[in-house]
Amino acid sequence: MAGKTLYDKLWESHVVLTEADGAVLLYIDRQLLHEVTSPQAFSGLRAAGRKAWRIDANIATADHNVPTTDRAAGIVDPTSRLQVDTLDQNCAEFGIEEFGMLDPRQGIVHVIAPEQGLTLPGMTVVCGDSHTATHGALGALAFGIGTTEVEHVLATQCLWARKSKSLRVWVDGELGRGVTAKDMVLAIIGKMGTAGGTGYAIEFAGPAVQALSVEGRMTLCNMAIEAGARSGMVGVDAITIDYLRGRPYAPVGRIWDQAVAAWSELHSDADARFDAEIRLHAADIAPQVTWGTSPEMVAEISATIPDPAQEADMVRRKGWTDALAYMDLQANTPLSAITLDKVFIGSCTNARIEDLRAAAAVAKGHQKAASVKVAMVVPGSGLVKAQAEAEGLDKIFKEAGFEWREPGCSMCLAMNADRLEPGERCASTSNRNFEGRQGAGGRTHLVSPAMAAAAAIAGHFVDVRDWSAK
Amino acid sequence: MEAFTVLEAIVAPLDRPNVDTDAIIPKQFLKTIERQGLGKHLFDAWRYLEQDGKQVDNPEFILNQPIYADARILLARENFGCGSSREHAPWALADYGFRAIIAPSFADIFANNCVQNGILLIRLSADEVDHLFHEVAANPGYRLRIDLPAQEVQTMGDNRYSFPMDPGHKHKLLNGLDDIQLTLQHEGAIRAYEAARRQSAPWLFRDAV
Numbered sequence: 001m002a003g004k005t006l007y008d009k010l011w012e013s014h015v016v017l018t019e020a021d022g023a024v025l026l027y028i029d030r031q032l033l034h035e036v037t038s039p040q041a042f043s044g045l046r047a048a049g050r051k052a053w054r055i056d057a058n059i060a061t062a063d064h065n066v067p068t069t070d071r072a073a074g075i076v077d078p079t080s081r082l083q084v085d086t087l088d089q090n091c092a093e094f095g096i097e098e099f100g101m102l103d104p105r106q107g108i109v110h111v112i113a114p115e116q117g118l119t120l121p122g123m124t125v126v127c128g129d130s131h132t133a134t135h136g137a138l139g140a141l142a143f144g145i146g147t148t149e150v151e152h153v154l155a156t157q158c159l160w161a162r163k164s165k166s167l168r169v170w171v172d173g174e175l176g177r178g179v180t181a182k183d184m185v186l187a188i189i190g191k192m193g194t195a196g197g198t199g200y201a202i203e204f205a206g207p208a209v210q211a212l213s214v215e216g217r218m219t220l221c222n223m224a225i226e227a228g229a230r231s232g233m234v235g236v237d238a239i240t241i242d243y244l245r246g247r248p249y250a251p252v253g254r255i256w257d258q259a260v261a262a263w264s265e266l267h268s269d270a271d272a273r274f275d276a277e278i279r280l281h282a283a284d285i286a287p288q289v290t291w292g293t294s295p296e297m298v299a300e301i302s303a304t305i306p307d308p309a310q311e312a313d314m315v316r317r318k319g320w321t322d323a324l325a326y327m328d329l330q331a332n333t334p335l336s337a338i339t340l341d342k343v344f345i346g347s348c349t350n351a352r353i354e355d356l357r358a359a360a361a362v363a364k365g366h367q368k369a370a371s372v373k374v375a376m377v378v379p380g381s382g383l384v385k386a387q388a389e390a391e392g393l394d395k396i397f398k399e400a401g402f403e404w405r406e407p408g409c410s411m412c413l414a415m416n417a418d419r420l421e422p423g424e425r426c427a428s429t430s431n432r433n434f435e436g437r438q439g440a441g442g443r444t445h446l447v448s449p450a451m452a453a454a455a456a457i458a459g460h461f462v463d464v465r466d467w468s469a470k
Numbered sequence: 471m472e473a474f475t476v477l478e479a480i481v482a483p484l485d486r487p488n489v490d491t492d493a494i495i496p497k498q499f500l501k502t503i504e505r506q507g508l509g510k511h512l513f514d515a516w517r518y519l520e521q522d523g524k525q526v527d528n529p530e531f532i533l534n535q536p537i538y539a540d541a542r543i544l545l546a547r548e549n550f551g552c553g554s555s556r557e558h559a560p561w562a563l564a565d566y567g568f569r570a571i572i573a574p575s576f577a578d579i580f581a582n583n584c585v586q587n588g589i590l591l592i593r594l595s596a597d598e599v600d601h602l603f604h605e606v607a608a609n610p611g612y613r614l615r616i617d618l619p620a621q622e623v624q625t626m627g628d629n630r631y632s633f634p635m636d637p638g639h640k641h642k643l644l645n646g647l648d649d650i651q652l653t654l655q656h657e658g659a660i661r662a663y664e665a666a667r668r669q670s671a672p673w674l675f676r677d678a679v
Contacts, residue, residue, distance in 0.1 A: 016656065016659050016660055016663045017656060017659050019638070021637040021638050021641075022637075022638075023638040025653065025656060025659070025660070027660070027663055027664070027667070029674045036500050036501075036556075037555070037556065037557065039503035040503065040504070040505050040557075043503070048650070050650070053660075054664075056675065056676040056677055057676075064500075065501065077501075079501040079502075080501055082501070082503065083501050083503060086503050120673060120674070122671065122674075123674060128555060128557075129554075129555055130553065130554050130555040130579055132555075143579075144555035144579050145555060145579065145582070146555055146556070146557035146560075146579065146582060146583035146586060147505075147557040148557060148583070148586035148587070148649075149582065149583075149586070151650070152649055152650055152653065155650045155653075155654070156650060156653040156654060156660065157660060157664070158653055158656075158660055160638065160649060160653070162636070162638075164578075194488060194549060194552055195488070195548060195549035195552065195575060195577075198549070198575060198577060198578055199578065225553075225579075228549070228552065228577065228578070229578075230578045230579060249676065250673075251672075251673035255672055255673050255678070256673075258672075258673070259671075259673040262671065294488050294490075315487050315547060315548070315596075316487070318485075318486065318487075319486065319487050319488065322486060413492075413497050413554075414497060415497045415498070415500065415501065432490075432492070432553060432554075434490045434492040434493065434553060435490075435492070435493060435515060436492060436493070436496055436515045437492050437497075440496065440498075440515055
């Protein structure tokens with residue numbers, strides 16, 4: 001019999017029961033709640049007179065709507081304020097722990113849960129947010145759900161589910177200097193397409209993945225959903241354990257030792273079989289830039305924008321043509337010729353400390369191009385912000401003409417005041433370049449933090465591998 | 471939830487792949503704390519134009535053509551509903567009046583969310599979908615009949631396309647069932663699982679750490 005995949009192990013350890021038709025009742029260890037996708041779930045519970053099944057399995061924070069300037073002044077937009085106030089009230093009513101807007105631990109839900117040790121290996125983790133896949137970096141089974149399912153988990157601590165197929169993305173070799181986990185995942189999506197992972201759980205593995213920090217692995221797993229997969233994961237190793245040791249909500253003492261022993265099994269067996277496998281060589285991956293309105297519309301920085309006329313598949317050709325019209329770009333233009341109006345460094349994809357370090361290393365001693373209206377750095381959490389300030393990164397950014405903001409989702413999806421105006425073009429370290437994602441009519445190019453910082457300074461995309469650091 | 475059995479209705483064609491949930495319902499409408507009332511914002515960025523500071527219907531957008539005013543079936547391309555997990559997307563589609571969507575493929579989370587809201591997702595092959603796009607273009611007011619018990623899409627000319635369906639999802643849609651009540655019938659099994667896990671993996675319980 002073949003060995004088990006990491007996904008097999010995570011899945012099997014959470015099956016409460018299996019129905020005759022194959023539907024599985026899956027136990028959920030951790031639910032993360034935020035203000036946008038939870039209000040209707042709490043109203044549903046209230047209407048049915050139900051309580052939360054297991055209060056300590058839940059943790060809440062406000063991240064999507066929060067302002068990134070002058071936090072103490074509160075939220076100006078009344079609809080945003082109502083959502084955040086509603087979360088506060090719901091958490092108080094149902095007894096759920098919340099990191100409120102003024103708590104130093106507040107931040108993007110996918111940044112703070114690992115940071116606090118609230119995400120642990122071997123857990124099932126859900127949240128009403130598709131980027132929940134991020135938590136798979138710690139050897140957890142983590143996936144996004146809708147609001148009805150949020151209510152279901154609150155009420156029952158379970159979800160009805162069917163097992164996905166397994167896909168392993170194996171990355172050989174070593175990433176080159178200036179090439180990051182973000183470039184790796186964009187290259188993977190470019191190869192697989194945004195629907196390539198639909199119906200699969202992805203395990204990222206291989207020497208180049210193992211060499212990544214937990215932060216880098218989170219960037220990778222975060223964008224599994226952009227390849228169509230609800231969950232992405234990486235097996236547990238010494239890097240995972242080192243990351244978790246001493247985190248506020250991580251176990252201690254005897255239970256820590258017991259946990260570490262169990263976690264060390266959380267990797268695919270050497271003889272495990274996957275339903276599909278994709279292989280890449282890290283050395284072949286260059287810094288990536290998206291040029292269209294889907295993350296699969298991506299190319300390396302030295303490339304030119306592809307010509308839809310050269311695409312044989314008619315549906316794809318139309319998709320590319322529509323994308324270039326929306327992006328106001330011409331086929332065959334070099335990516336390095338694209339100029340930017342704004343730069344956004346942040347989001348659950350790239351707002352952890354090593355992302356800010358990478359951007360600061362590029363920005364240090366340089367000045368933002370005059371043609372770039374705003375270059376905004378939004379840390380992923382209050383603790384990331386404090387750490388960056390302790391290292392002097394905020395000063396580097398401010399001296400380079402970048403703005404240093406309060407933590408939140410910010411211009412990744414522009415639910416707060418941070419957004420693109422119609423027609424503006426942005427280099428963004430976020431995860432989606434969909435039409436209007438960063439503001440109606442806005443145009444998004446996805447890149448790594450170092451590439452974004454370099455674009456802010458040059459005013460156009462440049463190959464960060466050629467950057468002369470000061 | 472409204473049960474789904476048989477539906478005969480006009481088909482509206484939305485001819486683009488990878489229609490994401492940001493396009494279905496843009497972020498500015500996610501600030502609601504209600505489930506209802508999102509239909510007027512469905513496909514907002516495509517459906518409306520700004521004219522002299524006012525919002526007017528974009529005559530180019532398919533749903534604004536009077537012939538599709540009563541459409542209840544949406545015909546779409548591959549990977550429909552990709553992106554965010556926002557259930558506001560199926561809420562908006564259902565509130566607008568769509569009860570079924572036909573496409574070669576759907577994103578996973580979106581598909582789950584549709585089942586929770588009584589929207590039937592029908593997966594046909596890319597060729598079949600392509601054929602239906604031609605039929606809709608050639609026949610104004612084109613209608614289809616969807617028979618969920620038989621798992622068939624039937625044309626008025628009596629062509630039949632069968633479609634696959636998760637049996638659990640089918641049961642839910644046919645009966646308009648609420649999951650929580652069903653799940654709580656297994657309360658004993660959930661408690662037993664939980665008790666065993668407390669023993670074998672106490673670090674998963676914050677009160678035990």
